[in-house]
Structure formats: C-alpha cells, structure tokens
Amino acid sequence: MHLTLKIWRQSSPEDAGQLVTYEMPDVSEHMSFLEMLDVLNERLTEQGEDPVSFDHDCREGICGMCGLMINGSAHGPRAATTTCQLHMREFEDGETILIEPWRAEAFPVVKDLVVDRSSFDRIIQVGGYVSVNTGSAPDANALPIGKEVANRAMDAAACIGCGACVAQCPNGAAQLFTSAKIAHLALLPQGQPERQRRTQRMVEQMEQEAFGSCSNFRECEAVCPKEIDVGFIAMMNREYLRAKLS
Amino acid sequence: MQLDAKIPSGPIETRWQKHRFDMKLVNPANKRKFDVIVVGSGLAGASASASMAEMGYDVHCFCFQDSPRRAHSIAAQGGINAAKNYQNDGDSIYRLFYDTVKGGDFRAREANVYRLAEVSVEIIDQAVAQGVPFAREYGGLLDNRSFGGAQVSRTFYARGQTGQQLLLGAYQALARQIDAGKVTMYPRTEMLDVVVVDGRARGIVVRDLVTGTVSSYSGDAVVLATGGYSNVFFLSTNAKGCNVTAAWRAHRKGALFANPCYTQIHPTCIPPSGEYQSKLTLMSESLRNDGRIWVPKEAGDNRPPGQIPAAERDYYLERRYPAFGNLVPRDVASRAAKKEKDAGLAIGPQRNGVYLDFADAIGRLGQDAIAARYGNLFDMYERITGENPYEVPMRIYPAPHYTMGGLWVDYHLMSSLPGLYVIGEANFSDHGANRLGASALMQGLADGYFILPYTIGNFLSQHLGEEKVSSDHSAFRDAEGEVAGRVEKLLSGNGTRTVDSFHRELGSIVWEKCGMARTREGLLEAENEIAALQEVFHREVKVPGSGVEFNQSLERAGRVADFFELAQLMCRDAREREESCGGHFREEHQTAEGEAKRDDENFSHAACWEYGGGRGSDAILHKEELEFEYVKPSTRSYK
Numbered sequence: 001m002h003l004t005l006k007i008w009r010q011s012s013p014e015d016a017g018q019l020v021t022y023e024m025p026d027v028s029e030h031m032s033f034l035e036m037l038d039v040l041n042e043r044l045t046e047q048g049e050d051p052v053s054f055d056h057d058c059r060e061g062i063c064g065m066c067g068l069m070i071n072g073s074a075h076g077p078r079a080a081t082t083t084c085q086l087h088m089r090e091f092e093d094g095e096t097i098l099i100e101p102w103r104a105e106a107f108p109v110v111k112d113l114v115v116d117r118s119s120f121d122r123i124i125q126v127g128g129y130v131s132v133n134t135g136s137a138p139d140a141n142a143l144p145i146g147k148e149v150a151n152r153a154m155d156a157a158a159c160i161g162c163g164a165c166v167a168q169c170p171n172g173a174a175q176l177f178t179s180a181k182i183a184h185l186a187l188l189p190q191g192q193p194e195r196q197r198r199t200q201r202m203v204e205q206m207e208q209e210a211f212g213s214c215s216n217f218r219e220c221e222a223v224c225p226k227e228i229d230v231g232f233i234a235m236m237n238r239e240y241l242r243a244k245l246s
Numbered sequence: 247m248q249l250d251a252k253i254p255s256g257p258i259e260t261r262w263q264k265h266r267f268d269m270k271l272v273n274p275a276n277k278r279k280f281d282v283i284v285v286g287s288g289l290a291g292a293s294a295s296a297s298m299a300e301m302g303y304d305v306h307c308f309c310f311q312d313s314p315r316r317a318h319s320i321a322a323q324g325g326i327n328a329a330k331n332y333q334n335d336g337d338s339i340y341r342l343f344y345d346t347v348k349g350g351d352f353r354a355r356e357a358n359v360y361r362l363a364e365v366s367v368e369i370i371d372q373a374v375a376q377g378v379p380f381a382r383e384y385g386g387l388l389d390n391r392s393f394g395g396a397q398v399s400r401t402f403y404a405r406g407q408t409g410q411q412l413l414l415g416a417y418q419a420l421a422r423q424i425d426a427g428k429v430t431m432y433p434r435t436e437m438l439d440v441v442v443v444d445g446r447a448r449g450i451v452v453r454d455l456v457t458g459t460v461s462s463y464s465g466d467a468v469v470l471a472t473g474g475y476s477n478v479f480f481l482s483t484n485a486k487g488c489n490v491t492a493a494w495r496a497h498r499k500g501a502l503f504a505n506p507c508y509t510q511i512h513p514t515c516i517p518p519s520g521e522y523q524s525k526l527t528l529m530s531e532s533l534r535n536d537g538r539i540w541v542p543k544e545a546g547d548n549r550p551p552g553q554i555p556a557a558e559r560d561y562y563l564e565r566r567y568p569a570f571g572n573l574v575p576r577d578v579a580s581r582a583a584k585k586e587k588d589a590g591l592a593i594g595p596q597r598n599g600v601y602l603d604f605a606d607a608i609g610r611l612g613q614d615a616i617a618a619r620y621g622n623l624f625d626m627y628e629r630i631t632g633e634n635p636y637e638v639p640m641r642i643y644p645a646p647h648y649t650m651g652g653l654w655v656d657y658h659l660m661s662s663l664p665g666l667y668v669i670g671e672a673n674f675s676d677h678g679a680n681r682l683g684a685s686a687l688m689q690g691l692a693d694g695y696f697i698l699p700y701t702i703g704n705f706l707s708q709h710l711g712e713e714k715v716s717s718d719h720s721a722f723r724d725a726e727g728e729v730a731g732r733v734e735k736l737l738s739g740n741g742t743r744t745v746d747s748f749h750r751e752l753g754s755i756v757w758e759k760c761g762m763a764r765t766r767e768g769l770l771e772a773e774n775e776i777a778a779l780q781e782v783f784h785r786e787v788k789v790p791g792s793g794v795e796f797n798q799s800l801e802r803a804g805r806v807a808d809f810f811e812l813a814q815l816m817c818r819d820a821r822e823r824e825e826s827c828g829g830h831f832r833e834e835h836q837t838a839e840g841e842a843k844r845d846d847e848n849f850s851h852a853a854c855w856e857y858g859g860g861r862g863s864d865a866i867l868h869k870e871e872l873e874f875e876y877v878k879p880s881t882r883s884y885k
C-alpha cells in the first residue's frame with residue numbers, strides 16, 4: 001500500500017515542533033505499525049537524515065513503553081490493542097496517517113514521539129504497594145481469597161501504565177491509571193491495613209502532578225489497551241471520600 | 247586463574263541453612279554505610295534492590311527504560327514454578343531439584359539448583375503478601391498447572407501475565423523504597439562500563455539516554471541484573487532493548503563468561519512475515535497440550551491445510567516420540583521442526599513454519615472450551631497474522647528465547663571479579679544446558695529476594711571501615727574516557743549502512759551456524775564471517791546525530807558492537823564443546839536416531855571464558871568441573 005505519514009518532529013523539549021510529511025510507497029499489510037516506522041527510519045538514516053524517535057520495547061503489548069496518537073486516537077483504530085500490536089492491515093491504501101506523541105501537560109515531550117511519563121511512577125511511589133518486607137510473609141495459602149475477588153483484582157492489576165488514558169482524555173486526567181492500582185490493592189485482603197492512607201496519598205500525588213481533573217468523558221476506557229473499566233474510578237472516588245471522612 | 251565455586255560442604259538438604267548461619271552479618275547500623283549499585287530493574291534487579299534497601303543498604307538502581315516497571319521480565323506469560331506441593335501430587339523440593347538438574351541435561355551445579363528449589367516456596371509467599379493476583383480455585387486457594395511437560399502441577403500463574411504481575415509486585419516494593427529514600431532510581435540510564443579499582447569492582451560508567459551525558463557512580467559492590475543475550479540473533483522473543491552490553495563490559499574487565507553457547511530456542515513462535523520483521527512473538531507452550539503439530543508429507547504440497555487429508559500429513563512429533571508426542575521438551579521440539587524445514591517441508595507463504603492444529607481439539611471439546619483455554623492467545627495470533635486459528639491451523643516455528651549461559655558466578659552469586667555480583671538471566675548458574683518452563687522467573691526472584699541480599703553481606707562485612715572510593719578517583723576518569731572514546735568512534739563512521747542492517751546480518755549468521763544445530767565446520771566459518779562483518783561494521787556503519795542528545799541509533803550501535811564480540815565467543819564455545827547437550831546440538835554428536843549424545847567423560851564442566859581481546863579464538867578457557875553426588879547423569883529419553 002501507499003501511505004502518507006504526517007509525523008510530529010520535535011528535536012528537544014525546548015523546540016516548538018512541527019508536522020513533517022513522509023511518503024511510504026510500499027507498505028506491506030503484514031507489517032506492524034512500528035515496523036513501518038522502522039522501515040522509514042532505515043531510509044532516513046541512509047539518506048543522512050535524523051530518524052524519528054519513538055519509545056518501544058517488548059513489542060508484545062505488555063511493557064507499556066510504546067504509545068502514539070494515530071489519527072487522533074491513542075494507540076490507533078483497533079480496540080484493546082497497543083501501538084506495537086497494531087498491524088498495517090487496519091489501514092487503507094492511499095490513506096494519510098497523522099502520528100503524534102501523547103499530548104498531555106503531565107507528559108512533556110522528550111524528543112519527537114517520546115514523552116516523559118515519570119509522573120506515573122511518582123504516583124505509585126507514594127503508596128501503590130503493600131508494605132511487606134522480604135522474608136516476613138506467611139504461607140501463601142494461609143489466606144484464602146475468593147476466585148471472583150482475585151479475578152476482579154487482576155482486571156485492575158492488568159494496567160500496563162502506557163498513559164493512553166491520559167493522552168486521550170480531553171482534560172489529561174490520570175484517574176483511570178491511579179484508580180486501577182488503588183482498586184487492585186483495595187480489593188484484596190493484603191491491601192486492607194494501608195487502604196486509606198494509600199488512597200489519600202496517591203490521589204493527592206496525582207493532583208500535585210500536572211494532570212487535569214476527571215469529568216467522566218470515559219474516553220480513557222475506550223482507548224485502554226487492557227480494557228480497564230471506569231468502574232474503578234467510581235471505586236477510587238468512594239475510597240477517597242471514606243479516607244477523608246475518617 | 248583459580249576458579250573456586252565456594253560450594254559449602256555437608257548434606258545438600260542443609261547446606262544453604264548452614265551456610266546462612268556461617269556467613270558474616272553486617273549490623274543494622276552499619277548497613278547504611280554501604281552503597282550498592284544494581285544495574286537492572288527486572289525481576290532480579292527490582293527484587294534485589296527492594297530487599298537490600300529494606301535491610302538498610304543504600305541502593306542505586308539503573309535501567310534503560312523510562313520506568314523500572316517496563317523491564318523485559320514483564321513479558322513472561324506462562325508462570326512460575328515452586329515446590330509447594332499444594333496439589334498433593336507428590337511434588338517436593340527434592341523433585342524440583344531433580345527435575346531441574348535433569349532438565350538442564352546435567353550441566354548445572356547441584357548445590358545451586360537445590361537452593362533454588364528450596365527458596366522457591368518462599369517466593370510464592372512473598373508475592374502473595376505483596377498482592378500479586380495469582381489464579382485461584384473456587385475455594386480461594388491458589389491454583390496450579392502443569393507446565394512444560396512436568397509431571398506435577400507446580401506452576402503458579404496470573405492469567406497469561408505472570409511475569410507482569412510478579413514484576414509489578416517487585417516494582418511496587420522498589421517504589422516503596424524509593425519513597426523511603428533508600429533506593430535512588432536512575433531510569434533511561436545505560437551502564438556502559440564497570441570501574442575496577444585494585445582488582446575490585448567499585449562502580450560503573452553510565453550514559454544518560456536523554457541528555458547523552460557520560461558520568462560515573464561509585465559503590466561498595468556492583469550487581470548486574472541485566473538479563474539475557476538472545477538478541478544476538480536479532481530476531482528473538484526478547485524485548486527490543488535486551489542486550490549483552492553490561493555483562494560484556496564486565497567480562498572485558500575480568501569477569502568470566504560461562505557457557506555462552508547454551509541458548510534456548512522456543513518451539514512455538516510466530517514465524518517472520520517478511521524482511522522488515524523486527525521481533526518474534528512467542529505463543530505459549532501450553533498450546534501444545536491441545537494443538538497437534540504437523541507438516542505435509544510431500545514437499546511442495548501447496549494445498550491449503552484443510553484440504554490435505556490426514557493420511558497425507560506427517561504428525562512428526564507423535565510419530566517420532568510416541569510417549570511424549572507434542573509435549574516433548576523445548577529443545578527436542580525445536581530441532582524436530584528444523585529437521586522438517588531442512589527437508590523442504592515447511593509451510594506458509596514464506597515456507598518457514600509448521601502447523602499447530604486445533605481442529606481435532608475443537609472437534610472433541612467444542613470451540614467454546616478451546617476459547618476458554620486459549621482465547622487470548624488466539625486473539626493475539628489473529629492480531630499479528632490476520633488469520634483465524636479457530637479455522638486454519640496456526641503457523642509456528644522455533645525462535646531464540648532465553649540464554650542459559652552468562653557471567654560465571656560462585657555459590658554467593660559473585661563473579662570472578664571481586665565485588666561484582668550477577669543475578670537473574672545474566673548469570674549462568676542454575677539451568678545448565680537447557681531451562682525448564684516457568685523456572686526463569688523463579689530463579690530471578692530467588693536470586694533477588696532470597697540469596698543475594700544475604701550473600702552480599704558476607705562480602706561487605708569484610709570491608710567495613712575501609713575508606714570509600716569516590717568517583718573522582720582516576721580509575722573512574724579513565725573508564726569515562728574509554729566510554730566517551732567508544733561513543734565517538736561509533737559516531738565518526740561515515741558510511742551509509744544502518745545499525746539494524748548489520749545486526750540482521752550478524753543475527754542470521756549466528757542463527758544459521760550457531761542456532762539449533764551446529765557443526766565444527768560451520769562454527770569455524772561463522773567465527774570468520776562475524777569477525778569480517780565486525781570490521782565492516784566499524785568502518786561503514788552510519789550513526790546519525792550526536793552523542794549529547796537522545797539518540798536511539800547510537801544506543802543500538804553500542805549494543806550491536808558488543809554483540810559482535812559475544813557472537814564470536816558463542817561460536818568458539820560451541821566449537822570446543824564436542825558433544826550435544828540440552829540446547830547445544832552438534833550434528834557430529836548424535837545417536838543413530840538423531841538424538842543428542844552427551845559426553846560426560848570429557849564435558850561434564852562449565853566452560854568459563856576469560857577475555858582474550860575480542861576474537862573468539864583468543865579467549866582463554868577455564869573449566870569448572872561439575873560433580874553429581876545426588877542426581878546421577880542419565881540419558882534423557884522421550885521416546
């Protein structure tokens with residue numbers, strides 16, 4: 001297929017950045033989206049131009065490192081699919097594709113399509129864990145946990161921390177990410193002792209970062225490659241209220 | 247060089263307990279006087295960093311991704327083994343030990359393997375306490391499955407995302423210590439050298455991947471938890487960033503590299519679809535429980551699979567290994583697939599796969615039952631290939647997956663360079679010549695949570711009160727200078743070939759000649775071809791941009807430069823090992839039926855290589871003889 005790419009190029013955080021057009025006359029439908037960018041980069045390098053920087057690692061949809069706005073949609077057109085798992089058969093011959101970095105105040109651009117998501121790590125650091133030192137754990141089966149509860153906790157824990165939720169949100173809010181971790185631990189008995197402190201600290205850290213606030217657009221849920229549901233946001237809000245009141 | 251594995255004496259069942267008692271302790275007030283550098287934040291690095299910080303050490307942890315949570319461990323799907331015997335099916339520490347020694351084809355160190363099996367049970371306790379949501383039964387207890395042909399159900403799992411959940415557990419423990427100020431985290435930072443002062447590892451040189459600044463850090467001990475080197479093949483199931491640079495730089499500074507030729511080729515991966523292929527995706531081993539593997543009997547049979555009648559299909563694993571059938575171990579299944587391809591029987595548009603067919607299972611159990619078992623894997627396959635595996639058989643082919651070889655370590659997990667520890671996939675210690683499924687996660691976490699934090703104290707206690715070496719020391723300046731020089735050299739080439747084009751070419755040489763089957767002649771050729779290509783690389787590689795900025799081409803160039811040297815050592819090691827064992831198959835050493843033939847008399851040792859200047863032929867061999875007091879070597883047979 002012949003595709004026209006309009007890619008955001010920005011040499012550094014200080015640079016204003018601009019869209020640059022590249023023609024790709026010979027894309028195979030079996031290529032992954034990132035393989036198509038690899039091919040472009042090989043050509044740019046051979047021509048002595050600077051290749052396009054983008055983050056990626058596992059290319060299996062699990063590390064959360066990749067993430068592009070493709071035609072205005074985080075991770076592109078296919079539901080429940082990360083950018084690295086998207087294949088070119090999802091596009092039409094002759095199409096123009098707009099490729100941009102995550103757009104959010106809390107995720108400043110490092111270079112081209114690469115952004116800084118360290119704000120996510122800081123949210124986890126203030127409380128997204130169970131305080132249990134190595135070697136002090138009781139036997140794993142000493143604490144039975146119902147299958148449904150374990151499953152629901154796993155639904156929340158499946159978050160890959162890619163940031164698509166923030167990028168797609170008109171407000172740039174991080175509620176889906178933060179609530180997924182709060183819910184994962186609040187659902188499990190292991191998470192109970194620190195439940196209120198954790199919620200309070202994580203929500204407050206989220207508010208200190210440059211994220212926007214949540215107005216229930218639910219666009220986060222629609223683009224989440226792991227299909228994390230907004231039910232967890234409601235749960236976080238209840239948890240937070242309870243923590244504040246107690 | 248004198249190799250001392252420092253294996254404690256006494257009955258194997260009590261060695262680790264007794265040894266823990268014998269080791270010197272560092273008292274709590276003194277622990278904070280020690281700075282420990284940990285390179286890597288995968289299962290091994292994150293668990294070690296968190297545990298040592300909890301004990302009181304000041305930890306400095308480095309990774310090249312933008313967050314420690316993204317280390318390659320995140321991608322592990324299947325599960326983690328532990329000898330809990332929760333299913334009451336006869337499992338025990340001894341059985342896990344036995345299976346691992348045998349599975350490794352009698353090329354691992356017994357004492358280490360026993361300790362691994364022993365601490366496996368504590369890993370599950372620790373992970374559950376952290377909130378890792380393992381699969382459970384209706385009664386609320388933990389569920390297990392049998393994995394990779396094991397006869398007991400000892401594998402714990404969290405859907406198809408076990409690595410992710412275990413890593414997030416360790417990452418969260420790490421995050422807690424970052425918040426407590428006990429771990430300083432350095433993401434997007436790549437280690438490019440070890441600094442040695444008076445024969446002891448005292449620090450590292452790193453490059454900040456955002457700004458390009460080269461600087462160094464000093465510490466009282468250095469721990470490498472930097473993963474495996476499967477990406478020497480270019481195409482592998484590993485994450486794109488996985489590399490050998492940290493281990494290789496340590497090797498150049500004196501750490502021995504053991505058994506580099508032991509690599510694991512996983513039998514069920516999706517074959518490449520074209521020239522542009524950038525990595526290979528693993529399809530879980532569990533698929534072989536219900537899928538049947540076959541190729542057409544006639545070479546060149548171009549009919550769609552559904553139109554080939556059963557009588558014209560060769561279910562070659564079932565035919566050759568009636569007892570185990572499609573469930574033979576990884577190395578056996580992989581070699582069998584290669585044999586079919588070599589005979590011209592491979593299928594698919596690129597003629598590079600074999601069928602993994604679910605039609606019979608769907609007929610027997612119904613599509614819903616198959617979807618319940620493998621639905622997410624089938625979806626993943628469909629996303630990648632555009633084909634529906636409920637209707638047409640999957641196409642699969644073996645791909646590089648894991649490396650058993652790595653830096654040599656003693657029982658304490660210390661390399662031959664004093665003060666330098668190596669944990670996780672980066673070391674060579676526990677899997678011998680072949681790793682069993684679900685045992686890498688176990689080993690990474692055993693090393694990080696339960697072994698290194700104790701053994702490192704024994705070393706540090708001997709250096710209490712000694713003066714710190716600061717990163718102003720001339721050894722640091724020299725090492726930084728070397729690194730800057732290397733970066734400069736990579737940038738100065740004014741050819742036109744990209745880094746990836748060299749990496750692909752290197753990978754295909756290693757894959758063809760040091761992959762699933764090896765010959766003396768082929769290995770010799772490969773060594774020469776790699777050395778020749780390495781010269782062209784340094785002359786003609788084009789690395790755009792500069793060193794003082796975010797530059798992904800430069801990152802890759804540095805890694806590929808080190809893969810060139812490693813690849814030569816792999817071939818040399820494979821050439822010297824005149825036997826077949828585990829993942830190492832030498833065509834000259836096979837039985838009449840084409841099975842691997844070990845030579846215990848001459849090769850019951852770990853081959854430990856000393857750096858000799860970069861050419862494989864210059865490396866110097868040291869041997870650690872392996873003794874089998876408990877599990878007597880026998881021939882693996884799956885007939």
Ligand SMILES: Cc1cc2nc3c(=O)[nH]c(=O)nc-3n(C[C@H](O)[C@H](O)[C@H](O)COP(=O)(O)OP(=O)(O)OC[C@H]3O[C@@H](n4cnc5c(N)ncnc54)[C@H](O)[C@@H]3O)c2cc1C
Pocket residue numbers: 285286287288289290291308309310311314317318319320321322323324325326408409435436437438471472473474483484485488489491492528647648669670671672683684685686687688690
């Ligand atoms: C697709 C797949 C599925 C798997 N499934 C299973 C399974 O089901 N069960 C099982 O037991 N095993 C499985 N494995 C194997 C297992 O996942 C790995 O062996 C294991 O996770 C390795 O962990 P590690 O901590 O040693 O290294 P890694 O997780 O690879 O971490 C390496 C770390 O080192 C850092 N690093 C590397 N080099 C540098 C450098 N120069 N400077 C700074 N940082 C550096 C990286 O940033 C990273 O943080 C699987 C592997 C793959 C590829």
Ligand code: FES
Pocket residue numbers: 055056057058059060061062063064065066067082083084085
């Ligand atoms: S590269 Fe890991 S999720 Fe896409």
